[in-house]
Amino acid sequence: MQCARDKSGLKCDLLVVGSGAGGLSTAITAKLRGLDIIVIEKEAVFGGTTAFSGGVLWVPLSRHSRNSREADSKESLDEVRRYLRHEVGNFYRPEFVEAFLKHGPEMVEFFEDRAGVKFLPTEYPDYHPDAPGGALRGRSIVAAPFNAASLGSNLGRLRGPLETITFMGMMFNSSSADLKHFFNVTRSVASLIYVIKRMSGHLVEMLVHGRGVQVTGGNALAASLAKSAIEHGIEILAGTEAKELTIRDGAVSGVRVLRGADCFDISSRYGVVLATGGFSHDRDRIKEAYPHVGRGGDHFSPVPKGNTGDGARLAESVGGRVTTDFPQPAAWMPVSKVPMAPGRDVAFPHLLDRYKPGVIGVLKNGKRFTNESNSYHDVGVALIDACKGSAETCMWLICDSNALRKYGLGYVKPAPMPHSKMLKNGYLTKGDSVCSLAEELGIDAGALESTVREYNEHARRGVDIQFRRGTTAFNRFLGDPNHQPNPCVAPIERGPYYAVKVVLGDLGTFDGIETSVFGEVVRGKEIVPGLYAVGNDRASLMGGTYPGAGITLGPIMTFGYITANRIADRAEGSSS
Template sequence: MIVLEKEPVFGGTTALSGGVLWIPLSKCGRQQNPADTVERVREYMMSETGNNVDAAAVQCFIENGPAMVEFFERETEMKFVPTLYPDYHPDAPGGVDIGRSILAAPYDIRGLGKDMRRLKPPLETITFMGMMFNSSNADLKHFFRATKSLVSFLYVARRLATHVKELALYRRGINVTSGNALAARLAKSALAIDIPILTSTRVKELLSEDGNVIGVRATAADGDLRITARHGVVLACGGFPHDLKRIAQVYPHVKRGGEHLSPTPVGNTGDGLTMAEKVGGAVKLGFADASAWMPVSKVPFGNGRTGVFPHLLDRYKPGVIGVLRSGRRFTNESNSYHDVGAALMRACEGERETAMWLICDKVALGKYGLGYAKPAPMPVGPLLRKGYLIKGETIGELARNCGIVPDALEMTVHAYNLDAERGEDPSFHRGRTSFNRYLADPDNKPNPCVAPIATGPFYAVKVVMGDLGTFDGLGTSVTGEVLRADGSEIEGLYAVGNDRRSVMGGNYPGAGITHGPNMTFGYVTGNAIATKAMTSKEKV
């Protein structure tokens, strides 16, 4: 077995992610929620996938998810810990408030030895001086409370001291969390059993013979490679979030000329799909939502360099709302990133630009930050001067500085404040679900998601559409064989990860619905290949 990676580092989208897996009925999940059942999980998945349901794939996922977790924890470097995440739609049929999302345990990447330098660094925009934050709320709450709680202050001080020491010794953080920990643990597991990971090695084409895939042709620094595969080629190229031609076909906001910024690796250009098509594989496009949508903002680092900030946290906080250029709100800002992104695209239908502005006052900015702007005591002056953060002494002035209709924004904020004083949001019902409240501020009473926007100056960040990876992809059998348009299997060719069409049918029902199914179906595909190899060996 050999792993070929075209980038000079390994880890891909996984290394940039939150590292959460949606695996219902895992050992952790059963301890947290003993009342959860196969029937409830199936009901939830059927409800969420709707007309795009693949019943056989859903059943395979439910049956194999817990087995995958048990296998990886027993046989590899993988370790998982529970999270407190609710399902993203906990009030939907079969939804739950806890027990289905697990997280890769933190990892000391010195365990990778000399390969530590080849691990893809975390997404720059969501680190502080390169320090990662665990995607569980338990870690983040200390950073938001560092100026209010001695316990949180000491926690943050220890984290910072440790990180500064790591930077001095290793020029990067070594105690990694979230997706970096997931990628590092998986890489260590492969390297420990002598599976090579060849970086800076780009696969150019699939080799086929009599309709069967028998290997690949690749290029590396020292020349071209021809690699034959006895038991199959597995495509895991990260989908197509940076394939400009393909996303123009299926992203509604791109079709109408809107901006799209993806925080996924720029190397995810749909190579796997393109190569599979050349040997007869069929790419299935057509989900109503072709990707896992993520509202993002463009961060100016300076010297012409920019980054993409995913708005994972700020939208949930009290005293922050999202408005269109018209000045009106359009959705519950505390819904999941995917749901808010889908709502934004619908709200901007017929317009060339798909964008919103997150609005807050001085109090909320100081408590929670806004986008890439950090909470107090971190200075916001540099981001104001660069134009990332927009300021106005009044709501009307803020509107004019953003290009929003001033009278409309003033009316929106006034109407919102009247209800927010009582912790209510009759327009969009923020705080109604356990997921709305999960990433909000529990100290804000009576509604952790709602507070007035009343104390000037006022601030805004412009937000456009991005994604966390694609849902559309190659059609496969349940066990991962790539299919032709007529439904027949291409012998020797498999697809996993985001190259394989998502079992979630273009929806995003919970934290980790990319990694959970991807690792589960990777496990299923690996077992299928091993079974075929053993059968072939026995025949010989």
């Protein structure tokens, strides 16, 4: 759709299209460099995919990794380079990597010291810690918990967290003390008291604000970035869709937007930054890019529905190119479909249950196909490959009553929370025996019985002969440390037995707009004057691989910072 020109319009130094971490980090940096900024957001709320995320950033050698095995030295930089070369392979681009390694720690200090955005260290290992240059901890940081009530009248404009990963609207970090207390509520008086206090405080928040305001992870990052932007005078126009780029003297000079029934131009003196979140919900583009969708399979992405490839479309309209060369076009996430209401399913990302002892994943043929305790992306890659000869790309997570009681399964919570509703609506499937469970699921019963029997034979000793679960630091990190000798492996032998069907989703696209290292959109061998791309709109630094926790948000904020400084430098040069 094109809209007719309206005589009214707005002007700024820099226009940013999108309000996730990519857009807001660019906007804040440019504002603090002295530029007048407008941010437009297609949806009614700000925060983008960031607000749904875990809020983790992979930033090697930041101030928060000083106490890790890394030190701020040439040797540790060489280790990071070595790891990225191993992981990224033929898509390793030295100029981009060096910019990231140089400016990543600088970006963290800038946002903490000047923009009021706080981070905390994590103990996350790299996803492949045994690979050359891999780290056992210290490269990932996470947004600090944040009181979103400080947004005041803008609280209602903040995108809420993904509803399936909250408990009655309450948030906690996956590795935090909160979650450990909730898992131990039936086994520890101290945990019970903690949970009662936590729930009481949350209910007060709901009564006062209509939502939980003690936010964590990506919701905390989105909220703190938004607060910083608003406090620094950056206007965020929600419900404002970019329809087409405007050109003046051969350079991008603004955007024609649609806001409600009004259509008008926003002109921008120093150009436009595309930060629309990638193309996870562009059905035509993902059919071409995602192998399992191309062969007719289902895809159920938990990212915001507004991520429909607007940035890619706008860039292509002026000669930009969206790369499709990466071995994996997106960051894969195994998800299940949670029936929230008739006709309304919501994605549940399987971030924790796959790592727990007594949970395995099987295909329709009743067989396991991978190490379930590998990263979500690695499991997604393995699932796509394992289902190559089938139209449907899916698996079932299987457990027994012991594991369900201790850890839950998908959206099903551990004891003492009931699961009868999830059985009734079909999300959870139950069988008195492994064979009857298989029959309920429509998968090969004999093969599933054989799979479980062979798995149990070694699992009783804490060993996974077939896929070596629990043999890496990352596998063990999200297992159950109280279960020994292997926090990821236990037999499946106490009926009844349970299963949840899992399909493939994504956390955002890796394929994206080709840019220079500074974010300038590239057209052939030249740049498109006045047009930049950041965030998931931009082709990933990681070249279609997923080396560690936060490899999207770490580069996203770093290159937002780099791009904004490039634009501000040019603005200073043009005015001198």
